[in-house]
Amino acid sequence: xxxxxxxxxxxxxxxxxxxxxxxxxxxxxxxxxxxxxxxxxxxxxxxxxxxxxxxxxxxxxxxxxxxxxxxxxxxxxxxxxxxxxxxxxxxxxxxxxxxxxxxxxxxxxxxxxxxxxxxxxxxxxxxxxxxxxxxxxxxxxxxxxxxxxxxxxxxxxxxxxxxxxxxxxxxxxxxxxxxxxxxxxxxxxxxxxxxxxxxxxxxxxxxxxxxxxxxxxxxxxxxxxxxxxxxxxxxxxxxxxxxxxxxxxxxxxxxxxxxxxxxxxxxxxxxxxxxxxxxxxxxxxxxxxxxxxxxxxxxxxxxxxxxxxxxxxxxxxxxxxxxxxxxxxxxxxxxxxxxxxxxxxx
Numbered sequence: 001x002x003x004x005x006x007x008x009x010x011x012x013x014x015x016x017x018x019x020x021x022x023x024x025x026x027x028x029x030x031x032x033x034x035x036x037x038x039x040x041x042x043x044x045x046x047x048x049x050x051x052x053x054x055x056x057x058x059x060x061x062x063x064x065x066x067x068x069x070x071x072x073x074x075x076x077x078x079x080x081x082x083x084x085x086x087x088x089x090x091x092x093x094x095x096x097x098x099x100x101x102x103x104x105x106x107x108x109x110x111x112x113x114x115x116x117x118x119x120x121x122x123x124x125x126x127x128x129x130x131x132x133x134x135x136x137x138x139x140x141x142x143x144x145x146x147x148x149x150x151x152x153x154x155x156x157x158x159x160x161x162x163x164x165x166x167x168x169x170x171x172x173x174x175x176x177x178x179x180x181x182x183x184x185x186x187x188x189x190x191x192x193x194x195x196x197x198x199x200x201x202x203x204x205x206x207x208x209x210x211x212x213x214x215x216x217x218x219x220x221x222x223x224x225x226x227x228x229x230x231x232x233x234x235x236x237x238x239x240x241x242x243x244x245x246x247x248x249x250x251x252x253x254x255x256x257x258x259x260x261x262x263x264x265x266x267x268x269x270x271x272x273x274x275x276x277x278x279x280x281x282x283x284x285x286x287x288x289x290x291x292x293x294x295x296x297x298x299x300x301x302x303x304x305x306x307x308x309x310x311x312x313x314x315x316x317x318x319x320x321x322x323x324x325x326x327x328x329x330x331x332x333x334x335x336x337x338x339x340x341x342x343x344x345x346x
Contacts, residue, residue, distance in 0.1 A: 035067055036087065073096075094327065103120045104122075104258075106278060107275060126256050127253055127293030131229070132227055219241040258274050291307055
C-alpha cells in the first residue's frame, strides 16, 4: 500500500518548485495536494482522501503546504504551476474563478453540499461552526448559555479569547446575532454595529494570532470564554481542555473549499480526486478524523464522545446553524479585514 509523500515547502522549496515548473509535464500519474500543515485536519485529508485514492488508482500524491493564496497566484502568473489541488477559503474560489483557478465539474455530486457553498471553482471540503464555549472551572453551576452572554461581562465576568486575524470565520455575525439582529437580516453586514458589540468587552478580550495559540489559551485556563472554530474546539478537548463546554445556541458556519490552480498540469486527475473526496463515505471518514464537519450532506460520520460535545454540524443541529453569505463576503472581504484590524489597533 502506497502512502502519500509528505513535504512542507518553505520559501526555498517554493523557488525550486517554480523552476521545476519550467519543465513540468502532463503525466497524470501524479498530483500535488496542498493543505495547511500537520494536525488533525490534514491527517483527515490524508487518511480519508489521499491514501484511499492512491490505493484505488495509479496516481502518486505529494502532500505539500502550507496552503497559501499568494503562492498560488505567483505560480499562475509565472506560468509555472506545480500545485494541482489546494485547500483554501470560499472567497478565493469566488473572486478568482477563471483567472487564477480552473472551473470544476463535480457531476452528479452537484446537489450534495449545503445550499450556497458550492461555486464554479470551489468544491466544499469541510464545514466549521464558530463555537461559543465557557470554562466550567470559572462558572460552575451558573454558566452562560447564549451568544448574548458572551458579550455580557457584568453578568458573566472574565476573559474572552477569540481568533484575531480573520473576522470572516463568523466573528462579526456572532456579534450581530448577540445584539439581536435576526439571522435572515444579517446581510449586508453592519460592520460598525458589530464592532460596537465588541467594544463592550474589549478590555476583556484576548486576541489569538493563530488557532494553535487560541487552543493553548483554552487548555491552560487563561480564559473564561471562547469563540472558537469547531475543529479547534475538538482539538482543545483532545489536548486536555475538557473543562470547556459548548453553549447550545446559534452558531455561524463557514467552510473551506478545494480549488485547482489555473494551468494545473493534471487538471483531469485533480477533478477526479475532488469528486472522490466529496463522496459521502470519504466525507464521513474525514470528519471522524479531523473533527471538522463533512461537506457532503449525505455523510454520516461516527462521532466520538468528545466530538459529540462540540458538534453543531450534524443534522440534528440544523436549527442552530447560520451559514455565512460568501457572495457578500467575496467583494467586501478586504475592506472588512481592514476595518477589523484598525479597530483592534485603534
